[in-house]
Amino acid sequence: MAENELKQILTQLDTLKANNLSEAPKLLSRAKLALLNLNALVPTEQTQPQHLALAASLLEYGALISIRLQDTDAFTRYFQQLQPFYSLPSDRLGSRRQSNQGKVTGLYLLLLLSVGDYAGFHTVLEGLEASSGKEQIEKDEFIQYPVRLEQALMEGSYDKVWGETKGERVPSEEFGVFSEVLVNTIRSEIASCSERAYPSLPISNAKNLLFLDSEGAVIQFAQSRGWVAKEGRIYFPEQEQEMLAAQKDVMSSSNVVIENTLGYARKLETIV
């Protein structure tokens, strides 16, 4: 009974068009109720293989749909719910038409990357390496994509990140959701690098560096970061302030020195 309903909902979700995605959450919550009736929302010893397969597919649909709806909290929830299913032996899951495991995991990695949670990113990656082996991961385009992005981000090849977020390089449309976020991330990274690296910068060059469309956008961006744009060049006022701050630092460090020396004296006294 509940099983039939579940299958029905799955086919409905499958045929759901992009314009009525907002229907999906309702369908999903009905499906989850059905799963609970089948006792299959969390896999146990007794759950039947076909139910497990149904549950896994449903949760994957849920994850993908919540990404399309840009509901990252829901996505994280679905991802966590899927974990016990992914750790089951493959023969228990029965024959599934296709597994979206790589896709969902890749999306989760990308999500962690876009919020800057590098520790979480590496923790998940470490788990993947251990559980599914190297070949599996290197074959999986969906997982390689965030891995490549992370590498480029860490070494600072921002132009590679920019290239990766362009339409044809993105492995599937769900991944495109993060492109906007990532571009913003690298833009602010580049901005903070530029502040320190260049004494000043012509606006036309800044446009290319920051991947902005027009010079007007550059000036707007410059203002939002508090840069000064005059005579066709951008000047970074923060540099000078920091130079001043550094000088003050040396002066104010005398306090620290006194404190440390007093500390040594006190310690020495307790020892002797």
Next chain:
Amino acid sequence: MADKMDVDAVNGEREEETVGPASDLPPERIIINNFDLIRQAVDAFDSRFILRALRSISTLRKSDKFAEAIVQGVRTAFPKPSMGARKVLEDVLPDNVTAMQNGTSAPSAEDKKKDASAEEQQLPEIWAYLGILVQVYLYDTQQFQEGADFSTNFVEKIRSWNRRTLDQIGAKAYFYYALFHETLDPKPPSKQSPVIEVRPKLLAALRSAVLRKDNDTQAAVTVLLLRNYISTADITQADLLVAQTQFPTAATNNQVCRYLYYLGRIRAIQLAYTEAHDHLESATRKSPTTGPAIGFYSQSMKLQIVVELLMGDIPERSVFRQPALEAALYPYFKLVQAVRVGDLQAFLRCVTNNEGQFRKDGTYTLILRLRQNVIKTGVRMLSLSYSRISLRDICTRLHISSEESAEYITAKAIRDGVIEATLDHQNGHMVTNPQRDAYSTTEPSEAFHARIEALLGLRDECVMAMRYPMNKHRQELSEAAKARERERELAKEIVEGEGDDGDGDEGGFEGM
């Protein structure tokens, strides 16, 4: 991932050096002598005797008559074949040994001890000690499934007793319990491994150990759980365990070493390199560097080298010169060389050549993260050698794919404080700022402070680690009581004297 032998080895370290005079006795004698030690321990409530009994295991297991010796020990302790405890132990020992012993030699030993043991009503400690021997025997003969089944019942029994003199034995029992389950198929990285099933048991053991203030079991089980989580790469759980529990300060050095190693591993994966480095440094310093423990030492050394590289430091050359580690660390030596000069090609070559080794050590994913460090070092080398260099040259020298990438990479290096330079976008080159004098900054005083802090910390730890004899304070108490007694008598005498003399001598009291 640390090999099982490594952890085992740390355990073996002390055993090896203190075998002493017992080693030339026949194994069954050692076992029976140990019964006396254990009895003494229970009577005096002093765990050191138990530790001494446990130490001889490494000698025992090397003997080729180990099984026979255990059977004899069991017979001695439990003379009646009908005793339940004896049955449990003998069930897992090989049939031919038990049968043979039934025939000839056993009765004599039995007879001798019969009178003594009848009144003994065997101590649980002795039974548990024999249980450990059985575990060791099963492990050495690779009967992992039997060992796992036996251990499951065994630790359950130990937990039900709740005796403080059983703590050390219990800790060891859990160690073998976890070890057996680790060796069962499918092996750990798989998510269906039996190690996952033992987690609830270990957690329950941890809970009871904490409630009973059983430091030994608590330390051992915490370490086992961490190892368990890390073996299936459940880093988040391991991290939560560390956050929710307190590692007993009174734990033995070996357990502290392991704990620090696993902690270092967790932190390294979470990118907290400074913290990881601290933990690993203490682990390597505390760990014994000779004997069977060399496995653990080299394992933690490898991890420490990688973490040091990730922090941007270059490990000292002397690390690689240690004779015992030279061969084991060779791939890492090559790696350090590549990182040190910032040669991306050599680095990638080294990683692909030694991939198998790195994977085995569980450092592979960490090493992959080094890529950016190599590039950074490369940029720094260039900036040190040229006062002005074009971006195109940077590209060719560091094998970067495009000039734009090179520009972003150098900009990031400047922002991260790796180099002191500025970029000239129009002409496309990098200009290095002249070096500032390090002694005009606060850096020397900071380094000085760090060293003093470390030394003071060391001293504090030493003071805390000092051991005092158990009953010293009782002795003092009784002395104090005696002194009070004397005082009272004196006071009485004085009062009596006062009656005689009429006027008291106030000074007398002050002298007291």
